[in-house]
Amino acid sequence: MDEEIDKILYEADAIQGRIEEMAARITEDYRGKELTVVAVLTGALIFTADLLRRIPLPLKLDCVSVASYHGNMETSGEVKFDQLSLPDIGGRHVLIVDDILDSGLTLDAIMAKFHKECGPLSVRICVLLSKKRMRRKEIAAEYVGFEIEDEFVVGYGMDYEERYRNLPFIGVLRLEDH
Ligand code: IMP
Ligand code: MG
Secondary structure, X not given: OHHHEEEEEEOHHHHHHHHHHHHHHHXXXXXXXXXXXXXXXXXXXXXXXXXXXXXXXXXXXXXXEEEOOOOOOOOOOOOEEOOOOOOOOXXXXXXXXXXXXXXXXXXXXXXXXXXXXXXXXXXXEEEEEEEOOOOOOOOOOOEEEEEEOOOOEEEOOEOEOOEOOOOOOEEEEOHHHO
Protein backbone atom coordinates (compact mmCIF):
# COMPACT_ATOMS: atom_id res chain seq x y z
CA MET A 1 0.00 0.00 0.00
CA ASP A 2 2.87 2.37 0.82
CA GLU A 3 4.22 2.10 -2.76
CA GLU A 4 1.12 3.97 -3.90
CA ILE A 5 2.12 7.01 -1.84
CA ASP A 6 4.14 9.65 -3.64
CA LYS A 7 5.31 11.53 -0.55
CA ILE A 8 4.60 11.63 3.13
CA LEU A 9 3.43 15.02 4.40
CA TYR A 10 3.11 14.27 8.12
CA GLU A 11 4.44 11.24 9.95
CA ALA A 12 2.47 9.75 12.82
CA ASP A 13 4.61 11.50 15.45
CA ALA A 14 4.17 14.93 13.86
CA ILE A 15 0.40 14.43 13.75
CA GLN A 16 0.27 13.45 17.41
CA GLY A 17 2.44 16.39 18.43
CA ARG A 18 0.18 18.87 16.68
CA ILE A 19 -2.95 17.24 18.10
CA GLU A 20 -1.50 17.63 21.59
CA GLU A 21 -1.20 21.41 21.01
CA MET A 22 -4.69 21.70 19.55
CA ALA A 23 -6.20 19.73 22.43
CA ALA A 24 -4.50 22.00 24.98
CA ARG A 25 -6.02 25.10 23.37
CA ILE A 26 -9.48 23.55 23.08
CA THR A 27 -9.33 22.46 26.72
CA GLU A 28 -8.59 26.01 27.84
CA ASP A 29 -11.23 27.55 25.57
CA TYR A 30 -14.05 25.25 26.69
CA ARG A 31 -13.29 24.86 30.39
CA GLY A 32 -16.52 25.31 32.38
CA LYS A 33 -18.72 25.21 29.24
CA GLU A 34 -21.24 22.61 28.12
CA LEU A 35 -19.31 21.17 25.17
CA THR A 36 -20.56 18.75 22.53
CA VAL A 37 -18.06 17.57 19.94
CA VAL A 38 -19.62 16.58 16.63
CA ALA A 39 -17.39 14.46 14.40
CA VAL A 40 -18.01 14.44 10.67
CA LEU A 41 -17.97 10.81 9.53
CA THR A 42 -16.06 9.01 8.19
CA GLY A 43 -12.87 10.95 7.61
CA ALA A 44 -12.69 12.61 11.04
CA LEU A 45 -12.99 9.33 12.97
CA ILE A 46 -9.32 8.74 13.71
CA PHE A 47 -8.47 12.40 14.29
CA THR A 48 -11.43 12.80 16.67
CA ALA A 49 -10.47 9.70 18.64
CA ASP A 50 -6.91 10.95 19.20
CA LEU A 51 -7.98 14.55 19.88
CA LEU A 52 -10.70 13.77 22.42
CA ARG A 53 -8.49 11.56 24.54
CA ARG A 54 -6.36 14.63 25.18
CA ILE A 55 -9.25 16.89 26.23
CA PRO A 56 -9.98 16.20 29.92
CA LEU A 57 -13.36 17.98 30.03
CA PRO A 58 -16.85 16.52 30.68
CA LEU A 59 -17.84 16.72 27.02
CA LYS A 60 -20.38 14.83 24.91
CA LEU A 61 -19.61 13.22 21.56
CA ASP A 62 -21.92 12.95 18.60
CA CYS A 63 -21.53 12.38 14.85
CA VAL A 64 -23.00 13.55 11.58
CA SER A 65 -22.79 11.69 8.35
CA VAL A 66 -22.75 13.67 5.13
CA ALA A 67 -21.85 12.84 1.57
CA SER A 68 -20.54 15.25 -1.03
CA TYR A 69 -17.68 13.42 -2.74
CA HIS A 70 -19.17 10.14 -3.93
CA GLY A 71 -15.72 8.58 -4.18
CA ASN A 72 -14.21 11.11 -6.55
CA MET A 73 -11.51 13.69 -6.03
CA GLU A 74 -13.72 16.68 -6.71
CA THR A 75 -16.65 17.62 -4.54
CA SER A 76 -20.02 17.30 -6.23
CA GLY A 77 -21.15 20.63 -4.79
CA GLU A 78 -24.20 19.13 -3.16
CA VAL A 79 -24.10 18.06 0.50
CA LYS A 80 -26.45 15.30 1.56
CA PHE A 81 -27.20 14.41 5.20
CA ASP A 82 -27.32 10.62 5.61
CA GLN A 83 -28.98 10.78 9.01
CA LEU A 84 -32.60 10.99 9.95
CA SER A 85 -31.96 12.67 13.28
CA LEU A 86 -29.60 15.54 13.98
CA PRO A 87 -27.42 15.70 17.12
CA ASP A 88 -29.09 16.97 20.27
CA ILE A 89 -27.09 20.19 20.63
CA GLY A 90 -29.73 22.70 21.73
CA GLY A 91 -28.24 25.09 24.34
CA ARG A 92 -24.76 23.62 24.03
CA HIS A 93 -21.40 24.83 22.75
CA VAL A 94 -20.57 22.78 19.67
CA LEU A 95 -17.19 21.94 18.22
CA ILE A 96 -17.45 20.35 14.77
CA VAL A 97 -14.43 18.17 14.00
CA ASP A 98 -13.53 17.29 10.43
CA ASP A 99 -10.50 15.85 8.71
CA ILE A 100 -9.95 18.49 6.04
CA LEU A 101 -11.29 21.83 4.92
CA ASP A 102 -11.27 21.93 1.12
CA SER A 103 -14.02 23.75 -0.81
CA GLY A 104 -15.81 24.60 2.45
CA LEU A 105 -19.14 23.31 1.19
CA THR A 106 -19.45 20.47 3.69
CA LEU A 107 -18.76 22.50 6.82
CA ASP A 108 -20.85 25.40 5.57
CA ALA A 109 -23.84 23.08 5.05
CA ILE A 110 -23.42 21.50 8.50
CA MET A 111 -23.07 24.90 10.24
CA ALA A 112 -26.14 26.24 8.44
CA LYS A 113 -28.23 23.20 9.34
CA PHE A 114 -27.17 23.29 13.00
CA HIS A 115 -27.94 27.00 13.33
CA LYS A 116 -31.27 26.64 11.56
CA GLU A 117 -32.57 23.45 13.17
CA CYS A 118 -30.69 22.69 16.39
CA GLY A 119 -30.38 25.85 18.52
CA PRO A 120 -26.72 25.59 19.66
CA LEU A 121 -25.19 28.29 21.90
CA SER A 122 -22.12 28.47 19.70
CA VAL A 123 -20.55 26.53 16.84
CA ARG A 124 -16.83 26.38 16.09
CA ILE A 125 -14.82 24.32 13.66
CA CYS A 126 -11.74 22.18 14.19
CA VAL A 127 -9.96 20.57 11.23
CA LEU A 128 -6.72 18.66 11.07
CA LEU A 129 -5.90 20.01 7.61
CA SER A 130 -6.83 23.11 5.66
CA LYS A 131 -6.05 23.36 1.95
CA LYS A 132 -4.66 26.66 0.67
CA ARG A 133 -7.11 27.30 -2.13
CA MET A 134 -10.07 29.46 -3.13
CA ARG A 135 -13.02 28.23 -1.09
CA ARG A 136 -16.47 27.92 -2.57
CA LYS A 137 -17.74 28.88 0.89
CA GLU A 138 -15.63 31.02 3.22
CA ILE A 139 -15.25 29.11 6.48
CA ALA A 140 -13.62 30.40 9.64
CA ALA A 141 -12.02 27.38 11.32
CA GLU A 142 -10.82 28.29 14.83
CA TYR A 143 -8.61 25.23 15.21
CA VAL A 144 -6.45 24.12 12.27
CA GLY A 145 -3.76 21.46 12.53
CA PHE A 146 -1.79 22.07 9.34
CA GLU A 147 -2.19 24.26 6.26
CA ILE A 148 -1.40 22.21 3.15
CA GLU A 149 -1.03 22.89 -0.57
CA ASP A 150 -3.94 22.07 -2.85
CA GLU A 151 -3.08 18.37 -3.25
CA PHE A 152 -5.17 15.26 -2.72
CA VAL A 153 -4.10 13.56 0.49
CA VAL A 154 -4.90 10.22 2.10
CA GLY A 155 -4.25 8.45 5.37
CA TYR A 156 -5.04 9.05 9.03
CA GLY A 157 -8.77 8.73 8.27
CA MET A 158 -8.77 10.25 4.81
CA ASP A 159 -9.59 8.13 1.80
CA TYR A 160 -9.47 7.81 -1.94
CA GLU A 161 -12.45 5.66 -2.96
CA GLU A 162 -12.69 4.39 0.66
CA ARG A 163 -9.08 3.13 0.75
CA TYR A 164 -6.03 4.33 2.72
CA ARG A 165 -7.95 5.50 5.82
CA ASN A 166 -5.87 3.17 7.98
CA LEU A 167 -2.47 4.60 7.05
CA PRO A 168 -0.85 6.00 10.24
CA PHE A 169 0.62 8.97 8.32
CA ILE A 170 -0.75 11.58 5.88
CA GLY A 171 0.54 11.33 2.34
CA VAL A 172 -0.08 12.32 -1.26
CA LEU A 173 -1.17 9.59 -3.68
CA ARG A 174 1.00 8.72 -6.68
CA LEU A 175 -0.74 10.22 -9.69
CA GLU A 176 -0.58 7.20 -12.04
CA ASP A 177 -2.63 5.22 -9.49
CA HIS A 178 -5.73 7.38 -9.80
P1 IMP B 1 -15.23 20.28 1.18
O1 IMP B 1 -16.73 20.24 1.32
O2 IMP B 1 -14.79 20.46 -0.25
O3 IMP B 1 -14.55 21.26 2.11
O4 IMP B 1 -14.71 18.85 1.47
C1 IMP B 1 -14.65 18.32 2.69
C2 IMP B 1 -14.55 16.80 2.63
O5 IMP B 1 -14.01 16.32 1.40
C3 IMP B 1 -13.59 16.37 3.70
O6 IMP B 1 -14.27 16.14 4.89
C4 IMP B 1 -13.00 15.12 3.12
O7 IMP B 1 -13.80 14.02 3.46
C5 IMP B 1 -13.07 15.31 1.62
N1 IMP B 1 -11.76 15.74 1.09
C6 IMP B 1 -11.41 16.98 0.66
N2 IMP B 1 -10.13 17.00 0.26
C7 IMP B 1 -9.65 15.75 0.44
C8 IMP B 1 -8.36 15.14 0.23
O8 IMP B 1 -7.38 15.74 -0.21
N3 IMP B 1 -8.28 13.82 0.55
C9 IMP B 1 -9.33 13.10 1.04
N4 IMP B 1 -10.53 13.63 1.27
C10 IMP B 1 -10.69 14.95 0.97
MG1 MG C 1 -15.08 13.75 5.06
